[in-house]
Amino acid sequence: MSSVPMEYYLILSAFMFCVGVAGVLIRRNAIIVFMCIELMLNSANLTLVTFSSYLGNSIGQIFVFFVMTVAAAEAAAGLAIIIAIFRNKKTVNIDEINIFKW
Amino acid sequence: MINLIYLTVLLPLVGFLINGVFGRKIKNEKIVGAIGAGAVGISFLIVVGAFFQTVGLPVEQRSNTVELFTWLSVAGLQVKFAYLVDQLSLTMALIVTGVGFLIHVYSIGYMHGDKGFWRFFAYLNLFIFAMMNLILGDNFVVLFLGWEGVGLCSYLLIGFWYDRKFEKGTTSQAAKKAFVVNRIGDFGFLLVMFLIYLTFDSLNFKEVFAKAASFPIAESTFGMIAIFLFIGATGKSAQIPLFVWLPDAMAGPTPVSALIHAATMVTAGVYMVSRASIIFAGAPAVMMIVAVVGLLTAILAASIGLVQNDIKKVLAYSTVSQLGYMFLAAGMGAFSASIFHVMTHAFFKALLFLGAGSVIHGMHEEQNIQKYGGLKKYMPRTYLTFFIATMAIAGVPGLSGFFSKDEILWNAYANGGFVFWLVGMITAMMTAFYMFRLLSLTFYGKERFDHHHIHPHESPAVMTVPLMVLALLSIIGGYIGLPKVFVGEHGNLFESWLEPIYEPAMRKLAHFGSHSHFEEILLMAVSVALALSAIYFALNVYKNKPEFAEKVSVKFSGLYKLLLNKYFIDEVYEAAIVQPIQKGSEKLLWKVADVTLIDGAVNGLAKLIDRISGSLRKIQSGIAQSYALIMMGGIALVILWLILSL
Amino acid sequence: MNIQLILFIVLAAVAAVTSVMMVTRKNAVISAVFLVLNFFSLAGLYLLLNAQFIAVVQVIVYAGAIMVLFLFVLMLLNTETEHKLFIDKKGIKFFAVLVSVFVFIELAYLIFRGSPSRTLTPNEIASVNSGTIQSIGQQLYTNYIIPFEVAGFLLLATTIGAMVLAKKKFE
Numbered sequence: 001m002s003s004v005p006m007e008y009y010l011i012l013s014a015f016m017f018c019v020g021v022a023g024v025l026i027r028r029n030a031i032i033v034f035m036c037i038e039l040m041l042n043s044a045n046l047t048l049v050t051f052s053s054y055l056g057n058s059i060g061q062i063f064v065f066f067v068m069t070v071a072a073a074e075a076a077a078g079l080a081i082i083i084a085i086f087r088n089k090k091t092v093n094i095d096e097i098n099i100f101k102w
Numbered sequence: 103m104i105n106l107i108y109l110t111v112l113l114p115l116v117g118f119l120i121n122g123v124f125g126r127k128i129k130n131e132k133i134v135g136a137i138g139a140g141a142v143g144i145s146f147l148i149v150v151g152a153f154f155q156t157v158g159l160p161v162e163q164r165s166n167t168v169e170l171f172t173w174l175s176v177a178g179l180q181v182k183f184a185y186l187v188d189q190l191s192l193t194m195a196l197i198v199t200g201v202g203f204l205i206h207v208y209s210i211g212y213m214h215g216d217k218g219f220w221r222f223f224a225y226l227n228l229f230i231f232a233m234m235n236l237i238l239g240d241n242f243v244v245l246f247l248g249w250e251g252v253g254l255c256s257y258l259l260i261g262f263w264y265d266r267k268f269e270k271g272t273t274s275q276a277a278k279k280a281f282v283v284n285r286i287g288d289f290g291f292l293l294v295m296f297l298i299y300l301t302f303d304s305l306n307f308k309e310v311f312a313k314a315a316s317f318p319i320a321e322s323t324f325g326m327i328a329i330f331l332f333i334g335a336t337g338k339s340a341q342i343p344l345f346v347w348l349p350d351a352m353a354g355p356t357p358v359s360a361l362i363h364a365a366t367m368v369t370a371g372v373y374m375v376s377r378a379s380i381i382f383a384g385a386p387a388v389m390m391i392v393a394v395v396g397l398l399t400a401i402l403a404a405s406i407g408l409v410q411n412d413i414k415k416v417l418a419y420s421t422v423s424q425l426g427y428m429f430l431a432a433g434m435g436a437f438s439a440s441i442f443h444v445m446t447h448a449f450f451k452a453l454l455f456l457g458a459g460s461v462i463h464g465m466h467e468e469q470n471i472q473k474y475g476g477l478k479k480y481m482p483r484t485y486l487t488f489f490i491a492t493m494a495i496a497g498v499p500g501l502s503g504f505f506s507k508d509e510i511l512w513n514a515y516a517n518g519g520f521v522f523w524l525v526g527m528i529t530a531m532m533t534a535f536y537m538f539r540l541l542s543l544t545f546y547g548k549e550r551f552d553h554h555h556i557h558p559h560e561s562p563a564v565m566t567v568p569l570m571v572l573a574l575l576s577i578i579g580g581y582i583g584l585p586k587v588f589v590g591e592h593g594n595l596f597e598s599w600l601e602p603i604y605e606p607a608m609r610k611l612a613h614f615g616s617h618s619h620f621e622e623i624l625l626m627a628v629s630v631a632l633a634l635s636a637i638y639f640a641l642n643v644y645k646n647k648p649e650f651a652e653k654v655s656v657k658f659s660g661l662y663k664l665l666l667n668k669y670f671i672d673e674v675y676e677a678a679i680v681q682p683i684q685k686g687s688e689k690l691l692w693k694v695a696d697v698t699l700i701d702g703a704v705n706g707l708a709k710l711i712d713r714i715s716g717s718l719r720k721i722q723s724g725i726a727q728s729y730a731l732i733m734m735g736g737i738a739l740v741i742l743w744l745i746l747s748l
Numbered sequence: 749m750n751i752q753l754i755l756f757i758v759l760a761a762v763a764a765v766t767s768v769m770m771v772t773r774k775n776a777v778i779s780a781v782f783l784v785l786n787f788f789s790l791a792g793l794y795l796l797l798n799a800q801f802i803a804v805v806q807v808i809v810y811a812g813a814i815m816v817l818f819l820f821v822l823m824l825l826n827t828e829t830e831h832k833l834f835i836d837k838k839g840i841k842f843f844a845v846l847v848s849v850f851v852f853i854e855l856a857y858l859i860f861r862g863s864p865s866r867t868l869t870p871n872e873i874a875s876v877n878s879g880t881i882q883s884i885g886q887q888l889y890t891n892y893i894i895p896f897e898v899a900g901f902l903l904l905a906t907t908i909g910a911m912v913l914a915k916k917k918f919e
Contacts, residue, residue: 017855056870
C-alpha cells in the first residue's frame with residue numbers, strides 16, 4: 001500500500017467523478033444518468049477509503065458503509081420513480097421529461 | 103391572581119377559537135353558550151381575585167406589571183407584550199368581565215334559535231379579548247391592538263344580521279359607517295403614538311407618564327398629544343363630531359348594543375383620557391376643549407333623544423349623552439368621577455338595553471315605542487328592572503346614577519363655572535324626561551299593539567336573572583362613591599381607590615377652588631328637584647295625557663322635525679363630507695390618479711418585467727440536465743475561486 | 749516496480765477505462781455491464797487499501813444488488829438505444845464535457861498542490877487493523893449505533909416508498 005502514493009488514488013477518484021459528471025450532463029437515458037450518479041458516489045467512496053486507510057482510522061470506512069446504504073435506498077426509490085414516469089410518459093428520455101417548470 | 107391576569111385575556115380568546123372554529127359543528131346551543139359565557143365568567147373570577155389581592159397590598163405596591171413577551175424590538179423601540187394591573191385597569195376589567203358575563207348569559211336566551219348563534223358567541227368572546235387587551239395593556243401599542251380589535255368586533259357585531267334591513271339601508275351599511283367613522287378617530291390615535299414616541303422616546307405607560315410628570319415639556323407639545331388623543335377618543339366614544347355611528351350601531355343584536363355600545367367599548371375613550379390624565383393635565387386648553395365637547399355632546403344627544411320613537415335609538419342617544427357627561431368630568435379634571443360614571447353607566451345602561459331587548463323579544467322584534475303600551479302586566483320582571491334602571495339614569499337619589507352624575511355636576515360647577523353646571527343640569531332634566539317618556543310609553547297607558555298578531559310575554563329566566571343582578575348593581579353601585587360632603591375626605595371609597603393613578607395629574611392641575619359644603623348640598627337639592635319635576639312632567643304627559651304631547655309636537659313642528667331628524671347631522675355630513683369625497687375619489691383619484699398614473703405605472707412595469715422575463719424564461723427549460731450543467735459551472739467557478747485565493 | 753504498484757496500475761486502468769466506456773456506450777445494457785466491471789475494479793482497489801470489509805460489501809451490494817436492480821429495470825423498460833449521442837444539442841454537450849474536464853483539471857491541481865502523501869506517513873499495521881470486519885463492526889455497534897439504526901429505518905422507508913411508487917395505479 002505504502003508503495004503507491006496517495007495522490008494516485010485521489011486522481012483516479014477525481015477522474016471517475018468527472019466522467020460521471022460528464023455522463024450526467026450529456027446522456028439522455030434517465031437510467032444511464034442514474035448509473036453515472038452511482039459512479040460519482042463510488043468515486044467519492046474511493047476518496048474516503050483512501051484517506052481512512054492512509055490515516056489508519058476506520059471512521060472513513062464506516063462512512064462509506066452508510067453511503068452504500070443510502071445509495072441502495074436511492075437506487076430503489078429512484079428506479080421506482082423512473083418506472084412510474086415511464087408508465088405515464090412512455091419514455092425515459094429526460095429531454096422529454098421537462099416537468100421542472102410550470 | 104395578579105400573575106394569572108393574562109388568563110383573563112387568554113380565556114376569551116380560547117372561547118373565541120373554540121366557538122369560531124368548531125361552533126358550526128357543535129349543534130348544541132347550550133354548549134356553545136356555556137363555552138362563551140364560561141370563558142368570560144372565569145375571567146371575571148380571576149379579575150375579582152386579582153382585585154382582592156391588590157386591595158390587600160399597600161397603596162404604593164398596587165400597580166403591577168405582568169410581562170408576557172417582547173412583542174416588537176426595533177432599534178430603540180422596545181414594545182413588551184405586558185399587562186398593567188393597577189387600580190384603574192382592575193376597575194375597568196371588573197366592569198368589562200362582570201357586565202360582559204351577565205350579557206353573555208343573557209344572550210343565551212336572547213339569541214336562542216338564531217342561525218348564527220355560534221358566530222355570535224365567538225364574536226362576543228373576541229370582543230372581550232380585545233377589550234381586555236385595551237384596558238390591561240401596559241403600553242400604547244397593546245392598547246392600540248385592543249382599540250382596533252374592539253372596533254373590528256363592533257363592526258362584525260353591528261353587521262351580525264347582515265341579511266336584514268335597517269332603516270333606509272342594510273345592517274352592513276350601518277356596520278361600515280361605524281367602522282369608517284371609528285377609523286377617523288383611530289387615525290388620531292395612530293398619530294398620537296408617533297408623537298408620544300418622538301417626545302418621550304417610549305411607548306410604555308409608566309415611562310411616558312413619569313417623563314410627562316417630571317420633564318420640562320412645552321405645553322404646546324402636551325396640547326398636540328392631548329388633542330390627538332382626544333380625537334381618538336371622540337371616534338371610539340361617539341363624541342361630537344364623530345358620534346353619528348353610534349345610533350346606527352343599534353342595527354346589531356340588542357346584547358351587542360348593551361355590551362359594546364353602552365357598557366364597555368364606547369367607554370374606551372374615557373378610559374384612555376383617564377389613563378393619560380397626566381398628559382391632559384399638562385394641556386389645560388385641551389382639557390377645556392374636552393369639557394366643552396363633552397357638554398355639547400351631552401345636551402345635543404339628549405335633545406335628540408327627547409323625540410325618538412325607536413326604543414333602542416332613544417337609548418343610543420342617551421348613551422351618547424352620558425358619554426358626554428364622562429368627558430365633561432374628565433375635562434374638568436375629575437377623572438375618577440368620569441370613571442365612576444363609566445361604572446354606574448355600565449350597570450344601568452346595560453340593564454336598560456337588556457330590558458329593551460327583553461321587551462323587543464317579547465314583542466316579536468317590534469322596536470317602535472309608539473306601538474307598545476301597557477306592557478307592565480305582561481312583563482313584570484322586565485318592567486321592575488327597567489324601572490330601577492330608569493330611575494338610576496334619571497338621577498333619583500339613592501340610586502347609582504345619582505351619585506355619579508351629581509359628582510360630575512358638582513365638579514362642573516366647582517371647576518368650570520355656573521354655565522357648565524346649568525347646561526349639565528338641563529341635560530340631566532332632559533335625560534330624566536325622555537327616559538320616563540320611554541318608560542311610560544312602553545309599560546304604562548293603553549295597549550297600542552295589535553293583539554291579534556302580538557302576544558307579549560315575559561322572557562325566560564336566563565334573560566331575567568341577569569337583569570335582576572344588574573338592577574341590584576344599579577341600586578347599590580353608587581354607594582362606593584358617596585359624595586365627600588357627606589362622608590368626609592376619605593369616605594369616597596372609589597375616589598381614594600383610584601387616587602394614586604391621578605395623583606401626578608392632580609398635582610399638576612391643583613386649581614381646585616374651594617367651595618362651601620352649603621353650595622354643594624344646595625346644588626344637589628336643586629338638581630334632585632329639577633330631575634324629579636322632569637320625571638313628574640314626563641309621567642303626567644305620557645301616562646295620562648298623551649294628546650298633550652301630540653299638540654306640543656304640532657305647535658313646535660319645526661323644532662320637532664329638527665330633533666326627530668337628529669339636527670340633520672347625517673344629511674349634512676353626507677352632503678359636506680361623504681359626497682365630495684366620493685365625487686372627488688371618482689373624478690380625480692379613480693379616473694386620473696388610479697387609472698392613468700398608478701395603473702399606467704404598474705402596467706408599464708409589468709410589461710417591462712414581462713419582456714425581460716420572456717427572454718430569461720428560456721433558461722428555465724424544465725430539463726434537469728441544463729440545471730445540472732449550470733450548477734456544475736457554478737461549482738467549477740467556486741473551485742477556481744478557491745484555487746485563486748490559496 | 750513492486751507488485752502493489754503494478755496491481756494498482758492495472759486496476760486503476762480498468763476502472764478508468766470502464767467508467768469512460770460506460771458513459772459513451774449507446775446501449776444501456778452494455779453501459780450497465782461496464783459499470784459492474786468498474787465496481788469490481790474498485791473492490792480490488794479497496795482490497796489494495798486494506799479495506800477488506802468495504803471491498804466485500806462493494807461486491808455484494810453494488811455489483812450484486814444494485815446493478816442487478818438496474819439491469820432488471822433496463823430489461824423491464826426495454827428502452828431504445830441512443831443513436832445520436834452528440835448530434836442533438838451539440839453545443840451544450842460540448843460545453844458540458846468542457847466543464848467536466850475543467851473541473852478535473854482543477855481537482856488534479858488541488859490534489860498535487862496539497863500532496864497529502866508528503867504530510868501523511870502511512871502506518872501499515874494501523875491501516876490493516878482499521879479495515880477489518882472486527883474493527884468496523886465494533887465501531888458500528890458502539891459509537892455509531894444510532895446512525896446504524898437510522899440507516900436501517902431509511903431502508904425500510906425506501907422499501908415501502910418504492911413499492912408505493914411502482915404500484916400500477918395511484919388511488
